[in-house]
Amino acid sequence: LNHIVEQVKLLDRFSNKSVTGTLHLTATHLIFVESNSTSAQEIWILHHHIASVEKLSLTTSGCPLLIQCRNFRLVHFVIPRERDCHDIYSSLLRLLRPVSYDELYAFSYNPKQNDQQREEGWQLIDLAAEFERMGVPCDQWQLTDVNREYKVCKTYPRDVYVPITASKPIIVGSSKFRSKGRFPVLTYFYQEKKAAVCRCSQPLSGFSARCLEDEHMLQAISKANHNSRYIYVMDTRPKLNALANRAAGKGYENEDNYSNIRFQFVGIENIHVMRGSLQKLLEGVGTRSLSMTDYLVGLENSGWLRHIKAIMDAAIFLAKAVTVEGASVLVHCSDGWDRTAQVCALGSLLMDPYYRTIKGFMVLIEKDWISFGHKFADRCDQLDPDPKEVSPIFTQFLECVWQLTEQFPQAFEFSEWFLIQIHEHVHSCQFGNFLGNSQRQREDLQLKERTYSLWAHLLSENQNYLNPLFSPSFAESHPVLEPSTQAYHFKFWRNMYNQYDRSMHPRQSILKHVLTLQESNRELEGTVQALKTKLQKFGVNTSPLKPQTPPRECSLPPRPQSLILGAPLLSRKEVQQEEDEEVFGEEAREDAPASTGGERTVEGSSATENSYGELMGSFGSKNEPGVVTLEFGVARMTC
């Protein structure tokens, strides 16, 4: 299997720049190693990340191979010999369509941990403890064993929480009246007002069917909250979709049959619309020499930000109903595992500062996405899939969170790098967490025995993901986030969708800079302490240092694989060194390869090589009317 092809060209997506190197195909990765020994850039592409491979028609310089990845990387190789290209192409086709779970990387990935460490990794997130943190069980809500054997609902977790007044017959009756048996259960409890956020799937109401147990179930949810006489039922679908479902014997709750409910459509589109929308978005922002007009028109036509806003609007509605009115809310869509997961998770995050911490965010994903059966395997295309099931539902959730971090820079313990890294691993199949479609399936696959947990991995390098501006006191003053939903607050998430297009990113990163300073502050605090101890030996007592921040783990973070994350976190010393270089060796630096300068190199020598060569060539030609649009040149210059 181990193919090695030399003299392969890697073309830049937005310019005519290219580098030459060697392509290695291993069982798990496609690896490109640049030949130039001084910079020696390496690109590792996990097979699971590859969404599509395309072999283009032969050109004079070789055979082009276009690879599109689920983490929005797009690579364009040119392989000298057609034969080699074909070999790589057909091997990749085989590799990127695993037919059984056993072939996924998670089952061969070994981070050199023993069984005990692995087990501890899986125990990091404990949902029972999470419900306890919310104050459940309590006098109104209890744990039910009705789904212990996955008999009532195959896609729910074993442990679910229901109102104490909901007896087993009611639960079972209600589940028979709901799509896929997904009956109403508790997902978040707002202790302050005893209001609950519950989730389920659509009722099988058709045009007129009703179910007393289901009506009873909603009644029980309502009664469990003394603060409000009614509950909200949020159908997260557009009304038209819900109406259409009635013809198939499904539909939505009839307000006449359920006492004390307030029914509400919120209009989030379905998985197919979202899939199409992302595709349009990526086509737009992947265009070369994109004009501002085409960019904005493309952004609008994709509808992507409109969908993001719709999800945010729904979550805000949910959070307001719970925190302001003190009403309980039941959320559903069709099957209750896509839009419902988005709205419940985002709504909870608005209400509860815990979910805005690193650990809490993991808990939130574990609860509303993993345990309640968001179909990660189908949506993220893990096994040879049905393309109609693939959809960026979870990506949208991550983006909504990012939009919030933009409005509330101090509210989150983590930075966008954390969100991007989670996105990376939802598709990598390197860890067991997101494999399969439901808890039951995960148990069948024995993931906890055979694979490792992403959460342990992320926590072990959590200093990479910290938001230096995070302020715990912000959570006290803003327990509930109230984001603005003005359209202009929703922005294109360049660092996600163009994350591998480094030329588009700010050349100096404030985040990295401040993280470096914080790191340096911790080191300096240590130094001050050490110096004071020495001084004390001389009998000198100095004033104690004002404590600044609680001491955190301080070791230099390792480099994660993603390109964005991969850029070095400069230590103070390195920065100093770099500055010296700039002062004394500016000329030398200019000739050095771009990568040596990291973020601070403003532009390598590439601009000269490419854009101006062409310009000079055409300088003397007289037949042309002397008009040159340097559009191309500038695009290259800046890329």
Add this chain to the structure above:
Amino acid sequence: MEFAELIKTPRVDGVVLRRPFMPTVEGTLCLTGHHLILSSRQDNTEELWLLHANIDSTEKRFVGSLGTIIVKCKDLRVIQLDIPGMEECLNIASSIEALSTLDSVSLMYPFFYRPLFEVIEDGWQSFVPEESFKDLESMTDEWRLSEVNKDFSVCPSYPSLLTVPRDIDDESLCKAASFRHGGRFPVLSYYHKKNGMVIMRAAQPLTGTNGRRCKEDEKLINATLCAGKRGYIIDTRTIAVAQQAKARGGGFEQEANYPQWRRIHKAIERSNVLQDSLIKLVEACNDQSHSMDRWLSKLEASNWQSNVKEILTTACLAAQCIDREGASVLVHGTEGTDSTLQVTSLAQIILDPACRTIRGFEVLIEREWLQAGHPFQQRCAQSAYSNGKLRSEAPVFLLFLDCVWQILRQFPCSFQFNENLLIMLFEHAYASQFGTFLGNCVAERGKLQLSQKTVSLWSWVNRPQELERFLNPLYEPNNLVIWPSVAPQSLLLWEGVFLRWNRSTKCLDEAYQEMVHIIEYNKELQNKVNSLRRQLAQLETEDSPLQTP
């Protein structure tokens, strides 16, 4: 004229002021010759002091006897005043109207303003052309300072002193001036120390339809080329627009007459188009409909971001010619007072680290905008709410500031100043207590005797107390050329200006404070470590004789 004649009702009680994201204030409204003042007369609430010159337009509405005046300002803020009494409201409205549209410059506030601070460094004397020339002289002897425009007769919009090639005499300059629009013959804008290449700027050549030429003009710009070198002429207009200009006597350099120069056409919009763009953009930003599609399509239709991209791209191109290609550049559009200045000044920010300091940026504004004759008074007479007939208003300077902000966003550690300085300059270009941005050129400013009768903006900005607000805590000087990305994904809407009054910035401001705090704590710790080390070293040297046997 007495202002009192224009003020029909100087005072109204019980007026309610409404502003987005701020508590309403009820109080007394007073009109003075230059200000609209609203005060609740309580210590703890903020007073509103609004310069009449800042008012772009007003609207009146009546519900019963309660009148409402919507005041739209040049700094894009919109406030609402509820005034009890129909007559009072009408009087106030017409007074504001009259006072905010005074025709005579000499009635403007800067002529009445007396600073409450002591002027330590007079901003009018801060930037002397002779001084910059001394710097140039230390690097090269190819240039000289010409007094040919001493009495502004050769070119009314140029300053009296101009830097020109050493070998070109004043007589040739006059001839070249007669061949350029408005007499704006090619002059030095920037000298790139690293390789001796230069940026020159001018107005369009007056070739007309029959292809007039001017030997002196050709000689003048050829004199800036080193032997065997070629240069680039960047015409900020499209070739079509440049062709059309011939019919009105303008035109562009024919390659036959300028064989050593290669012409490049770019497409920076003309000023009336830019004004329309600003109006549409601000309209989009003030739309409260919350619809995503509507917002994006209005943003797109405004073309503002496209204008930013085009200007920045052209500036990058000029910088690229200089630094990467090692070729000199001549920049011009039509008049040479708008797009030309955007390009030459932005190119310098990219190329020259000095322009990224506060002082250097002030010098740049002074040299490339004020002295170079950007008609501030015409361009900034009205802003985005101008609904009347426009004459020559255009947000040329605002677009330049926007482009600087874009570069600042991409290189947040490379500028000594922060966004506040840019916003402040935008405000003062449109309405100010200082005389700096009055008038359209050096000659006009001289006639108005601004340096004697008004205070310079720089006198105020350069006070240490004020400067602090404009300092970028992330600044680490770097001597590199900074190449910004001009991909649409990299260019953002300048929220600090366009959404300034439409959003609450509390969370963002607090986050910024936290960042400043981390940076300052770092400095504090480093000082602490240094002082402890010194202390320890001292003790160790004192002790050492005892310890050595």
